[in-house]
Amino acid sequence: MSSRSESEHVSYVVQSESLSKRYGDVLAVDNLTFAIEAGTITGFLGPNGAGKSTTLRMLLGLAKPTSGHSTVFGSPYDQLATPALRIGAVLEATDFHPGRSGRDHLRSLGWAVGIPDARVDEVLSLVELQSASKRRVKGYSLGMRQRLGLASALLGNPDLLVLDEPANGLDPEGVRWLRDFLRDFASGGRTVLISSHVLAEIAQTVDQVLIINHGRLVAESTLDELTARVGGVVRVQSPQLDILAELLQREGIVTTRSNDHALFAQGTTKEHVGDVALAAGVAIHELVTEGSSLEEVFLDLTSEGASQ
Ligand SMILES: Nc1ncnc2c1ncn2[C@@H]1O[C@H](COP(=O)(O)OP(=O)(O)OP(=O)(O)O)[C@@H](O)[C@H]1O
Ligand SMILES: [Mg+2]
The missing domain is CATH 3.40.50.300 (P-loop containing nucleotide triphosphate hydrolases)
Incomplete structure:
Protein backbone atom coordinates (compact mmCIF):
# COMPACT_ATOMS: atom_id res chain seq x y z
CA MET A 1 0.00 0.00 0.00
CA ALA A 228 7.74 6.29 14.02
CA ARG A 229 6.22 9.30 12.32
CA VAL A 230 5.18 10.94 15.54
CA GLY A 231 7.92 9.28 17.44
CA GLY A 232 7.59 7.97 20.90
CA VAL A 233 9.63 9.23 23.77
CA VAL A 234 11.74 6.49 25.25
CA ARG A 235 12.78 6.81 28.89
CA VAL A 236 15.93 4.88 29.68
CA GLN A 237 17.87 4.37 32.88
CA SER A 238 21.43 3.18 32.85
CA PRO A 239 24.53 3.49 35.03
CA GLN A 240 26.27 4.79 31.88
CA LEU A 241 23.89 7.54 30.78
CA ASP A 242 26.59 9.84 29.41
CA ILE A 243 27.94 7.18 27.10
CA LEU A 244 24.46 6.15 26.04
CA ALA A 245 23.46 9.75 25.31
CA GLU A 246 26.46 10.16 23.07
CA LEU A 247 25.80 6.90 21.25
CA LEU A 248 22.18 7.87 20.63
CA GLN A 249 23.13 11.33 19.43
CA ARG A 250 25.50 9.75 16.93
CA GLU A 251 22.46 7.89 15.60
CA GLY A 252 20.75 11.24 15.10
CA ILE A 253 18.45 10.78 18.08
CA VAL A 254 17.72 13.84 20.19
CA THR A 255 18.14 13.16 23.90
CA THR A 256 17.31 15.08 27.05
CA ARG A 257 18.17 14.34 30.68
CA SER A 258 15.77 14.37 33.57
CA ASN A 259 16.81 14.95 37.17
CA ASP A 260 15.96 11.42 38.25
CA HIS A 261 18.95 10.17 36.29
CA ALA A 262 16.95 9.04 33.30
CA LEU A 263 17.49 9.91 29.70
CA PHE A 264 14.69 10.71 27.24
CA ALA A 265 15.23 9.75 23.62
CA GLN A 266 12.87 11.45 21.19
CA GLY A 267 11.29 10.04 18.07
CA THR A 268 12.64 6.52 18.41
CA THR A 269 11.61 3.16 19.72
CA LYS A 270 12.74 1.28 22.79
CA GLU A 271 13.95 -1.52 20.53
CA HIS A 272 16.28 0.89 18.78
CA VAL A 273 17.60 2.33 22.04
CA GLY A 274 18.07 -1.21 23.40
CA ASP A 275 19.95 -2.30 20.29
CA VAL A 276 22.26 0.71 20.41
CA ALA A 277 23.03 0.03 24.08
CA LEU A 278 23.61 -3.67 23.51
CA ALA A 279 25.98 -3.05 20.62
CA ALA A 280 28.14 -0.86 22.88
CA GLY A 281 27.84 -3.12 25.92
CA VAL A 282 25.99 -0.45 27.91
CA ALA A 283 23.80 -1.80 30.72
CA ILE A 284 20.13 -0.87 30.69
CA HIS A 285 18.19 -0.73 33.94
CA GLU A 286 14.90 0.53 32.57
CA LEU A 287 13.49 1.06 29.10
CA VAL A 288 9.96 2.44 28.68
CA THR A 289 8.05 4.12 25.87
CA GLU A 290 6.22 7.20 27.08
CA GLY A 291 4.27 9.99 25.57
CA SER A 292 2.70 9.59 22.19
CA SER A 293 0.87 6.35 22.13
CA LEU A 294 -0.75 5.32 18.88
CA GLU A 295 -4.05 6.55 20.24
CA GLU A 296 -2.56 9.99 20.83
CA VAL A 297 -1.23 10.01 17.29
CA PHE A 298 -4.66 9.15 16.02
CA LEU A 299 -6.29 11.88 18.10
CA ASP A 300 -3.66 14.32 16.97
CA LEU A 301 -4.21 13.52 13.29
CA THR A 302 -7.96 13.74 13.62
CA SER A 303 -8.39 16.59 16.06
CA GLU A 304 -10.57 19.53 15.03
CA GLY A 305 -8.97 21.33 12.14
CA ALA A 306 -6.09 18.87 11.83
CA SER A 307 -4.98 18.12 8.32
CA GLN A 308 -1.84 17.03 6.58
N1 LIG B 1 -27.32 10.03 3.23
C1 LIG B 1 -26.76 11.13 3.74
N2 LIG B 1 -27.35 12.33 3.59
C2 LIG B 1 -26.79 13.47 4.08
N3 LIG B 1 -25.62 13.49 4.74
C3 LIG B 1 -24.98 12.33 4.92
C4 LIG B 1 -25.51 11.09 4.45
N4 LIG B 1 -24.66 10.09 4.77
C5 LIG B 1 -23.64 10.68 5.44
N5 LIG B 1 -23.84 12.02 5.53
C6 LIG B 1 -22.92 12.97 6.16
O1 LIG B 1 -21.62 12.71 5.67
C7 LIG B 1 -20.65 12.83 6.70
C8 LIG B 1 -19.89 11.52 6.82
O2 LIG B 1 -20.75 10.52 7.34
P1 LIG B 1 -20.32 9.01 7.49
O3 LIG B 1 -21.51 8.27 7.95
O4 LIG B 1 -19.69 8.55 6.23
O5 LIG B 1 -19.23 9.10 8.63
P2 LIG B 1 -18.54 7.94 9.46
O6 LIG B 1 -17.09 8.19 9.39
O7 LIG B 1 -19.04 6.62 9.01
O8 LIG B 1 -19.03 8.24 10.94
P3 LIG B 1 -19.38 7.22 12.17
O9 LIG B 1 -18.10 6.92 12.87
O10 LIG B 1 -20.28 8.07 13.03
O11 LIG B 1 -20.07 6.03 11.61
C9 LIG B 1 -21.42 13.23 7.95
O12 LIG B 1 -21.36 14.63 8.07
C10 LIG B 1 -22.82 12.78 7.64
O13 LIG B 1 -23.75 13.57 8.34
MG1 LIG C 1 -20.00 5.12 9.93
Whole structure:
Protein backbone atom coordinates (compact mmCIF):
# COMPACT_ATOMS: atom_id res chain seq x y z
CA MET A 1 0.00 0.00 0.00
CA SER A 2 2.55 2.55 1.05
CA SER A 3 5.19 1.71 -1.50
CA ARG A 4 3.06 2.18 -4.56
CA SER A 5 5.18 2.17 -7.65
CA GLU A 6 3.98 1.94 -11.20
CA SER A 7 6.82 -0.37 -12.15
CA GLU A 8 5.84 -3.01 -9.59
CA HIS A 9 3.22 -5.51 -10.56
CA VAL A 10 1.21 -5.34 -7.42
CA SER A 11 -2.39 -6.32 -7.67
CA TYR A 12 -4.70 -4.06 -5.76
CA VAL A 13 -7.92 -5.48 -4.45
CA VAL A 14 -9.42 -2.07 -3.79
CA GLN A 15 -8.49 1.16 -5.52
CA SER A 16 -10.00 4.55 -4.98
CA GLU A 17 -9.10 7.46 -7.20
CA SER A 18 -10.02 11.02 -6.18
CA LEU A 19 -13.23 9.75 -4.68
CA SER A 20 -15.56 12.47 -3.40
CA LYS A 21 -19.12 12.60 -2.14
CA ARG A 22 -21.11 15.70 -1.39
CA TYR A 23 -24.40 15.76 0.49
CA GLY A 24 -25.71 19.31 0.14
CA ASP A 25 -23.31 21.52 2.05
CA VAL A 26 -21.42 18.56 3.50
CA LEU A 27 -18.41 17.26 1.66
CA ALA A 28 -18.58 13.82 3.29
CA VAL A 29 -15.67 12.38 1.31
CA ASP A 30 -13.04 14.67 -0.12
CA ASN A 31 -10.76 13.50 -2.93
CA LEU A 32 -9.74 10.15 -1.45
CA THR A 33 -7.05 8.20 -3.25
CA PHE A 34 -5.77 4.92 -1.87
CA ALA A 35 -5.08 1.33 -2.83
CA ILE A 36 -5.18 -1.90 -0.87
CA GLU A 37 -3.09 -4.95 -1.64
CA ALA A 38 -4.28 -8.54 -1.44
CA GLY A 39 -3.61 -10.43 1.77
CA THR A 40 -3.62 -7.36 4.00
CA ILE A 41 -5.84 -6.15 6.80
CA THR A 42 -6.41 -2.44 6.54
CA GLY A 43 -7.93 -0.35 9.30
CA PHE A 44 -10.06 2.50 7.99
CA LEU A 45 -10.05 5.00 10.79
CA GLY A 46 -11.58 8.34 11.54
CA PRO A 47 -13.77 10.01 14.13
CA ASN A 48 -17.57 10.01 13.93
CA GLY A 49 -18.72 11.72 10.76
CA ALA A 50 -15.30 11.48 9.07
CA GLY A 51 -16.77 9.79 6.00
CA LYS A 52 -15.88 6.14 6.60
CA SER A 53 -19.30 4.63 5.96
CA THR A 54 -19.87 6.88 2.97
CA THR A 55 -16.57 5.74 1.43
CA LEU A 56 -17.35 2.07 2.03
CA ARG A 57 -20.81 2.52 0.53
CA MET A 58 -19.28 4.01 -2.60
CA LEU A 59 -16.76 1.14 -2.88
CA LEU A 60 -19.69 -1.27 -2.71
CA GLY A 61 -21.77 0.56 -5.29
CA LEU A 62 -24.36 1.65 -2.70
CA ALA A 63 -23.70 5.37 -3.05
CA LYS A 64 -22.77 7.21 -6.20
CA PRO A 65 -19.61 9.31 -6.02
CA THR A 66 -19.99 13.00 -6.76
CA SER A 67 -16.64 12.67 -8.51
CA GLY A 68 -13.80 10.20 -8.79
CA HIS A 69 -14.15 6.46 -8.99
CA SER A 70 -13.21 3.22 -7.32
CA THR A 71 -12.60 -0.35 -8.33
CA VAL A 72 -12.72 -3.68 -6.54
CA PHE A 73 -10.73 -6.54 -8.09
CA GLY A 74 -9.99 -4.14 -10.93
CA SER A 75 -13.61 -3.34 -11.85
CA PRO A 76 -16.22 -0.92 -10.62
CA TYR A 77 -18.30 -2.87 -8.10
CA ASP A 78 -21.44 -2.89 -10.23
CA GLN A 79 -19.56 -4.39 -13.16
CA LEU A 80 -18.35 -7.45 -11.24
CA ALA A 81 -19.96 -10.63 -12.51
CA THR A 82 -20.43 -12.32 -9.13
CA PRO A 83 -19.87 -9.71 -6.41
CA ALA A 84 -21.63 -11.81 -3.75
CA LEU A 85 -19.06 -14.56 -4.22
CA ARG A 86 -16.05 -12.26 -4.13
CA ILE A 87 -16.89 -9.59 -1.60
CA GLY A 88 -18.51 -9.99 1.78
CA ALA A 89 -19.66 -6.79 3.44
CA VAL A 90 -21.24 -5.80 6.70
CA LEU A 91 -22.29 -2.19 6.80
CA GLU A 92 -23.69 -0.17 9.69
CA ALA A 93 -27.22 -0.74 10.86
CA THR A 94 -27.61 -4.09 9.20
CA ASP A 95 -31.26 -5.00 9.45
CA PHE A 96 -32.36 -8.47 10.40
CA HIS A 97 -35.94 -9.67 10.36
CA PRO A 98 -36.43 -9.81 14.14
CA GLY A 99 -38.82 -12.77 14.14
CA ARG A 100 -36.55 -14.96 12.04
CA SER A 101 -33.87 -17.22 13.39
CA GLY A 102 -30.24 -16.47 12.57
CA ARG A 103 -30.12 -19.60 10.46
CA ASP A 104 -33.21 -18.71 8.45
CA HIS A 105 -31.87 -15.23 7.89
CA LEU A 106 -28.69 -16.69 6.40
CA ARG A 107 -30.60 -19.26 4.36
CA SER A 108 -32.76 -16.61 2.74
CA LEU A 109 -29.69 -14.56 1.89
CA GLY A 110 -28.01 -17.65 0.51
CA TRP A 111 -30.96 -18.64 -1.65
CA ALA A 112 -30.92 -15.23 -3.31
CA VAL A 113 -27.44 -15.88 -4.68
CA GLY A 114 -27.55 -19.67 -5.06
CA ILE A 115 -25.60 -20.62 -1.94
CA PRO A 116 -26.50 -24.04 -0.51
CA ASP A 117 -27.86 -24.51 3.04
CA ALA A 118 -24.77 -26.52 3.93
CA ARG A 119 -22.72 -23.35 3.59
CA VAL A 120 -25.08 -21.65 6.06
CA ASP A 121 -24.16 -24.22 8.69
CA GLU A 122 -20.49 -23.78 7.84
CA VAL A 123 -20.55 -20.01 8.34
CA LEU A 124 -22.57 -20.36 11.55
CA SER A 125 -19.85 -22.57 12.87
CA LEU A 126 -17.09 -20.21 11.62
CA VAL A 127 -18.56 -17.36 13.68
CA GLU A 128 -19.37 -19.72 16.57
CA LEU A 129 -23.07 -19.04 16.49
CA GLN A 130 -24.34 -22.60 16.00
CA SER A 131 -25.90 -22.93 19.40
CA ALA A 132 -28.02 -19.80 18.92
CA SER A 133 -28.72 -20.33 15.23
CA LYS A 134 -32.30 -21.49 15.73
CA ARG A 135 -33.23 -18.69 18.09
CA ARG A 136 -35.00 -15.59 16.86
CA VAL A 137 -32.69 -12.74 16.01
CA LYS A 138 -34.69 -10.35 18.17
CA GLY A 139 -33.33 -12.17 21.21
CA TYR A 140 -29.70 -11.82 20.06
CA SER A 141 -27.24 -9.66 21.94
CA LEU A 142 -25.39 -6.94 20.05
CA GLY A 143 -22.32 -9.17 19.85
CA MET A 144 -24.39 -12.03 18.42
CA ARG A 145 -25.85 -9.70 15.81
CA GLN A 146 -22.33 -8.66 14.85
CA ARG A 147 -21.42 -12.33 14.41
CA LEU A 148 -24.54 -12.94 12.37
CA GLY A 149 -23.60 -9.99 10.16
CA LEU A 150 -20.15 -11.47 9.71
CA ALA A 151 -21.68 -14.87 8.92
CA SER A 152 -23.78 -13.30 6.17
CA ALA A 153 -20.67 -11.64 4.72
CA LEU A 154 -18.89 -15.00 4.67
CA LEU A 155 -21.65 -16.89 2.86
CA GLY A 156 -20.13 -16.53 -0.60
CA ASN A 157 -16.65 -17.48 0.67
CA PRO A 158 -15.35 -14.07 -0.43
CA ASP A 159 -11.78 -12.95 -1.04
CA LEU A 160 -12.49 -9.51 0.35
CA LEU A 161 -14.29 -8.61 3.55
CA VAL A 162 -15.50 -5.05 4.07
CA LEU A 163 -16.63 -4.48 7.63
CA ASP A 164 -18.00 -1.19 8.92
CA GLU A 165 -17.30 -0.91 12.66
CA PRO A 166 -17.62 -4.65 13.36
CA ALA A 167 -16.11 -4.31 16.82
CA ASN A 168 -18.86 -1.92 17.96
CA GLY A 169 -20.62 -3.44 20.92
CA LEU A 170 -18.25 -6.38 21.28
CA ASP A 171 -16.83 -7.15 24.70
CA PRO A 172 -13.04 -7.58 25.01
CA GLU A 173 -13.38 -11.33 24.46
CA GLY A 174 -15.44 -10.64 21.32
CA VAL A 175 -12.86 -8.16 20.04
CA ARG A 176 -10.14 -10.76 20.57
CA TRP A 177 -12.19 -13.38 18.80
CA LEU A 178 -12.75 -11.03 15.85
CA ARG A 179 -9.04 -10.25 15.72
CA ASP A 180 -8.07 -13.93 15.58
CA PHE A 181 -10.77 -14.61 13.04
CA LEU A 182 -9.67 -11.82 10.70
CA ARG A 183 -5.98 -12.73 11.03
CA ASP A 184 -6.84 -16.28 10.07
CA PHE A 185 -8.99 -15.08 7.19
CA ALA A 186 -6.21 -12.88 5.79
CA SER A 187 -3.42 -15.39 6.34
CA GLY A 188 -4.46 -17.26 3.21
CA GLY A 189 -4.04 -14.20 1.00
CA ARG A 190 -7.51 -12.82 1.48
CA THR A 191 -8.08 -9.16 2.18
CA VAL A 192 -9.90 -7.25 4.90
CA LEU A 193 -10.96 -3.61 5.05
CA ILE A 194 -12.29 -2.79 8.49
CA SER A 195 -13.45 0.57 9.78
CA SER A 196 -13.42 1.89 13.30
CA HIS A 197 -13.46 5.18 15.14
CA VAL A 198 -11.32 3.66 17.91
CA LEU A 199 -7.76 2.87 16.93
CA ALA A 200 -7.14 0.75 20.03
CA GLU A 201 -9.96 -1.58 19.01
CA ILE A 202 -8.24 -2.64 15.83
CA ALA A 203 -4.58 -1.69 16.34
CA GLN A 204 -3.59 -5.28 17.04
CA THR A 205 -5.57 -6.60 14.11
CA VAL A 206 -4.49 -4.43 11.22
CA ASP A 207 -1.33 -4.35 9.12
CA GLN A 208 -1.88 -0.80 8.00
CA VAL A 209 -4.17 2.13 8.46
CA LEU A 210 -5.94 4.68 6.34
CA ILE A 211 -6.94 7.57 8.55
CA ILE A 212 -9.48 10.12 7.41
CA ASN A 213 -10.68 13.33 8.96
CA HIS A 214 -13.42 15.53 7.50
CA GLY A 215 -13.49 13.24 4.47
CA ARG A 216 -9.80 13.72 3.74
CA LEU A 217 -6.96 11.22 3.96
CA VAL A 218 -4.59 12.28 6.75
CA ALA A 219 -2.46 9.14 6.99
CA GLU A 220 -1.85 6.02 4.92
CA SER A 221 0.79 3.87 6.53
CA THR A 222 1.70 0.78 8.45
CA LEU A 223 1.25 1.00 12.20
CA ASP A 224 5.02 0.98 12.64
CA GLU A 225 5.42 3.91 10.29
CA LEU A 226 2.69 5.74 12.11
CA THR A 227 4.41 5.25 15.46
CA ALA A 228 7.74 6.29 14.02
CA ARG A 229 6.22 9.30 12.32
CA VAL A 230 5.18 10.94 15.54
CA GLY A 231 7.92 9.28 17.44
CA GLY A 232 7.59 7.97 20.90
CA VAL A 233 9.63 9.23 23.77
CA VAL A 234 11.74 6.49 25.25
CA ARG A 235 12.78 6.81 28.89
CA VAL A 236 15.93 4.88 29.68
CA GLN A 237 17.87 4.37 32.88
CA SER A 238 21.43 3.18 32.85
CA PRO A 239 24.53 3.49 35.03
CA GLN A 240 26.27 4.79 31.88
CA LEU A 241 23.89 7.54 30.78
CA ASP A 242 26.59 9.84 29.41
CA ILE A 243 27.94 7.18 27.10
CA LEU A 244 24.46 6.15 26.04
CA ALA A 245 23.46 9.75 25.31
CA GLU A 246 26.46 10.16 23.07
CA LEU A 247 25.80 6.90 21.25
CA LEU A 248 22.18 7.87 20.63
CA GLN A 249 23.13 11.33 19.43
CA ARG A 250 25.50 9.75 16.93
CA GLU A 251 22.46 7.89 15.60
CA GLY A 252 20.75 11.24 15.10
CA ILE A 253 18.45 10.78 18.08
CA VAL A 254 17.72 13.84 20.19
CA THR A 255 18.14 13.16 23.90
CA THR A 256 17.31 15.08 27.05
CA ARG A 257 18.17 14.34 30.68
CA SER A 258 15.77 14.37 33.57
CA ASN A 259 16.81 14.95 37.17
CA ASP A 260 15.96 11.42 38.25
CA HIS A 261 18.95 10.17 36.29
CA ALA A 262 16.95 9.04 33.30
CA LEU A 263 17.49 9.91 29.70
CA PHE A 264 14.69 10.71 27.24
CA ALA A 265 15.23 9.75 23.62
CA GLN A 266 12.87 11.45 21.19
CA GLY A 267 11.29 10.04 18.07
CA THR A 268 12.64 6.52 18.41
CA THR A 269 11.61 3.16 19.72
CA LYS A 270 12.74 1.28 22.79
CA GLU A 271 13.95 -1.52 20.53
CA HIS A 272 16.28 0.89 18.78
CA VAL A 273 17.60 2.33 22.04
CA GLY A 274 18.07 -1.21 23.40
CA ASP A 275 19.95 -2.30 20.29
CA VAL A 276 22.26 0.71 20.41
CA ALA A 277 23.03 0.03 24.08
CA LEU A 278 23.61 -3.67 23.51
CA ALA A 279 25.98 -3.05 20.62
CA ALA A 280 28.14 -0.86 22.88
CA GLY A 281 27.84 -3.12 25.92
CA VAL A 282 25.99 -0.45 27.91
CA ALA A 283 23.80 -1.80 30.72
CA ILE A 284 20.13 -0.87 30.69
CA HIS A 285 18.19 -0.73 33.94
CA GLU A 286 14.90 0.53 32.57
CA LEU A 287 13.49 1.06 29.10
CA VAL A 288 9.96 2.44 28.68
CA THR A 289 8.05 4.12 25.87
CA GLU A 290 6.22 7.20 27.08
CA GLY A 291 4.27 9.99 25.57
CA SER A 292 2.70 9.59 22.19
CA SER A 293 0.87 6.35 22.13
CA LEU A 294 -0.75 5.32 18.88
CA GLU A 295 -4.05 6.55 20.24
CA GLU A 296 -2.56 9.99 20.83
CA VAL A 297 -1.23 10.01 17.29
CA PHE A 298 -4.66 9.15 16.02
CA LEU A 299 -6.29 11.88 18.10
CA ASP A 300 -3.66 14.32 16.97
CA LEU A 301 -4.21 13.52 13.29
CA THR A 302 -7.96 13.74 13.62
CA SER A 303 -8.39 16.59 16.06
CA GLU A 304 -10.57 19.53 15.03
CA GLY A 305 -8.97 21.33 12.14
CA ALA A 306 -6.09 18.87 11.83
CA SER A 307 -4.98 18.12 8.32
CA GLN A 308 -1.84 17.03 6.58
N1 LIG B 1 -27.32 10.03 3.23
C1 LIG B 1 -26.76 11.13 3.74
N2 LIG B 1 -27.35 12.33 3.59
C2 LIG B 1 -26.79 13.47 4.08
N3 LIG B 1 -25.62 13.49 4.74
C3 LIG B 1 -24.98 12.33 4.92
C4 LIG B 1 -25.51 11.09 4.45
N4 LIG B 1 -24.66 10.09 4.77
C5 LIG B 1 -23.64 10.68 5.44
N5 LIG B 1 -23.84 12.02 5.53
C6 LIG B 1 -22.92 12.97 6.16
O1 LIG B 1 -21.62 12.71 5.67
C7 LIG B 1 -20.65 12.83 6.70
C8 LIG B 1 -19.89 11.52 6.82
O2 LIG B 1 -20.75 10.52 7.34
P1 LIG B 1 -20.32 9.01 7.49
O3 LIG B 1 -21.51 8.27 7.95
O4 LIG B 1 -19.69 8.55 6.23
O5 LIG B 1 -19.23 9.10 8.63
P2 LIG B 1 -18.54 7.94 9.46
O6 LIG B 1 -17.09 8.19 9.39
O7 LIG B 1 -19.04 6.62 9.01
O8 LIG B 1 -19.03 8.24 10.94
P3 LIG B 1 -19.38 7.22 12.17
O9 LIG B 1 -18.10 6.92 12.87
O10 LIG B 1 -20.28 8.07 13.03
O11 LIG B 1 -20.07 6.03 11.61
C9 LIG B 1 -21.42 13.23 7.95
O12 LIG B 1 -21.36 14.63 8.07
C10 LIG B 1 -22.82 12.78 7.64
O13 LIG B 1 -23.75 13.57 8.34
MG1 LIG C 1 -20.00 5.12 9.93
